[in-house]
Amino acid sequence: MKTVNPYKTTLDSGNAYWMARLASVAYIKKDDPEGSPDVAKILANLKQEDPRFSSVTGFSKNSSQAILVEHEDFFTMAFRGTDELVDWLDNFDLIVTPVLLLVEGEKLDGYFHKGFWKATEDIWEPLLAKYQQFQQQDRDKQKDLQQKKVRPLFLTGHSLGGAMATIAATKLIHQDLPFISTYTFGQPRTMTHNTARIINGKAENRFFRFQNNNDMVTRAPARAAGYSHVGSFVYISEDKSLHNDIGWWYRFLDSAEGVIKAIPKKGLDGVEDHSMSDYLQAVESWNWAPNQT
Numbered sequence: 445m446k447t448v449n450p451y452k453t454t455l456d457s458g459n460a461y462w463m464a465r466l467a468s469v470a471y472i473k474k475d476d477p478e479g480s481p482d483v484a485k486i487l488a489n490l491k492q493e494d495p496r497f498s499s500v501t502g503f504s505k506n507s508s509q510a511i512l513v514e515h516e517d518f519f520t521m522a523f524r525g526t527d528e529l530v531d532w533l534d535n536f537d538l539i540v541t542p543v544l545l546l547v548e549g550e551k552l553d554g555y556f557h558k559g560f561w562k563a564t565e566d567i568w569e570p571l572l573a574k575y576q577q578f579q580q581q582d583r584d585k586q587k588d589l590q591q592k593k594v595r596p597l598f599l600t601g602h603s604l605g606g607a608m609a610t611i612a613a614t615k616l617i618h619q620d621l622p623f624i625s626t627y628t629f630g631q632p633r634t635m636t637h638n639t640a641r642i643i644n645g646k647a648e649n650r651f652f653r654f655q656n657n658n659d660m661v662t663r664a665p666a667r668a669a670g671y672s673h674v675g676s677f678v679y680i681s682e683d684k685s686l687h688n689d690i691g692w693w694y695r696f697l698d699s700a701e702g703v704i705k706a707i708p709k710k711g712l713d714g715v716e717d718h719s720m721s722d723y724l725q726a727v728e729s730w731n732w733a734p735n736q737t
Contacts (some may be wrong), residue, residue, distance in 0.1 A: 445494065446728075450518040450596050453625050453650050455676070457730040460652065463600035463627035464727040465490070466522040468720050470511050470605060473524075480504040481511050481524070501574055508566040510601075510608070512574055518595050518624075519575060521612060523564075525603030525630075525720070540636060540670075545618050547646055554614070555636040557665065560607040568615060599626040602720045603661060606631025610651065610674060617646050625650040626675070629723040630659045633671035640672035651675020656726065657682050657717040684726040685733040 446461045469486045473479040481502030490497040496516040503510045509524040540555040541562075575597065582594040597616075601609035606628030613626045614635075631653060635643070643651075651674050655662045665671045679687040 447494075448515070448518055448598075451624065455652055455678070457727075459598070459625065460627055460654075460727045461730070463520070463522075463598060464629060464654075464720075464724045465493075466511075466513055466520050467600045467602040467605060467627075467629055468724055470509070470522040470524040470601070471720070473509070478504045478506075479509065481509055483511065486511060486513075503567040503571050503574075505566040506563075508563045508608070510567055510571055510605075512571060512578075514578060515595075518598060519578060520598045520600060521571060521575065521609065523599075523601035523605035523608035523612070525601065525605040545614070545639075545642065546620075547617060547642060552642050554639040554642060555670075556611060556614075556639065557607070557632075557634050557671065560604070560611060560632070560634050563604065564608045564611040564615070568612065571612075572615075597623040599623060600628065601631065602629040602723065603631065603718065606653070607634045610634050613647070613651065614643055617643065623650070625652060627652045627654070629654045629720060629727075630656060630661050630718050631673075632661050632664050633667075633673050635672060635674070636670050637672040640674045643674045648675055653677045654680060654723055654727065656680040656722050659717040661718050680723070680726040681733070684729055685731045686726065687733050689733075 446458045448459050448462050449456050452459060469489050470481065472482050472486050472489065474482045481500070481504065483500040483502045487497060487500045490500070490513070494515070497513065498516060499514040501512045503512070507526055511522050513520045513522060539558040541558045543554045543556060543561070545552045545554040579594055586592070586594065599609040599613050601607070609626055609628050610631065611634055613623060616623050653673060653675050655677060657680055677688070681687060
């Protein structure tokens with residue numbers, strides 16, 4: 445059984461697998477108007493593979509959903525994707541939200557995709573409050589010698605959920621709150637070039653962004669609109685092997701930009717290789733191409 449290495453900030457097969465699993469189960473929802481996370485089903489699903497998962501808390505507002513997953517060794521904020529991503533990519537392509545970032549005591553101007561920022565804001569306060577409540581419980585147990593360490597935090601998400609996870613991690617950096625790493629799958633770009641440089645300067649080696657073959661969502665909003673990714677990327681080729689050679693990135697980049705405009709017309713169902721199940725399959729296999737790490 446793959447396990448999480450809870451204090452490893454660098455790329456790790458067990459961490460990648462479980463973040464993909466958690467991004468996947470975040471889609472399990474109740475049959476209600478908001479599509480709230482079905483926390484009972486999610487927890488039962490996770491316990492079948494690892495009984496050390498102990499709780500799942502759901503958060504839902506408007507089109508935003510996330511879960512806070514508690515394990516004996518770690519916590520994870522997992523953000524759910526949505527079909528409405530297509531509308532946001534179409535309607536908010538050129539609109540950014542200005543945000544004042546505090547990074548290591550320095551005030552810096554940041555600019556984020558308006559729709560993705562709002563989606564994160566809708567659920568951020570109660571999500572962070574619940575996580576901090578768990579943290580305080582860990583500290584209290586430390587005082588009573590019932591527990592040695594405060595359990596660390598991971599973030600993950602697929603599609604829109606990946607964009608939200610990236611913004612959530614940025615908020616943690618802004619508030620000087622620790623996290624181990626962020627794993628995202630098929631996420632769109634979330635911030636401007638200059639903002640990405642600020643975040644990369646602080647935590648580039650703790651963001652891992654997986655892109656499956658020809659998943660065009662990862663190329664939107666367009667670079668020409670001023671948007672950029674953060675962190676390190678892992679490219680999943682058609683045979684499901686993993687690559688971090690930049691040559692694979694440019695090979696995809698050269699053929700991608702002209703197809704992005706078709707996303708709003710075709711919808712996510714028409715976007716090749718965007719399925720979370722494809723990402724999970726590749727990460728579970730963890731089959732690196734020759735001469736890759």
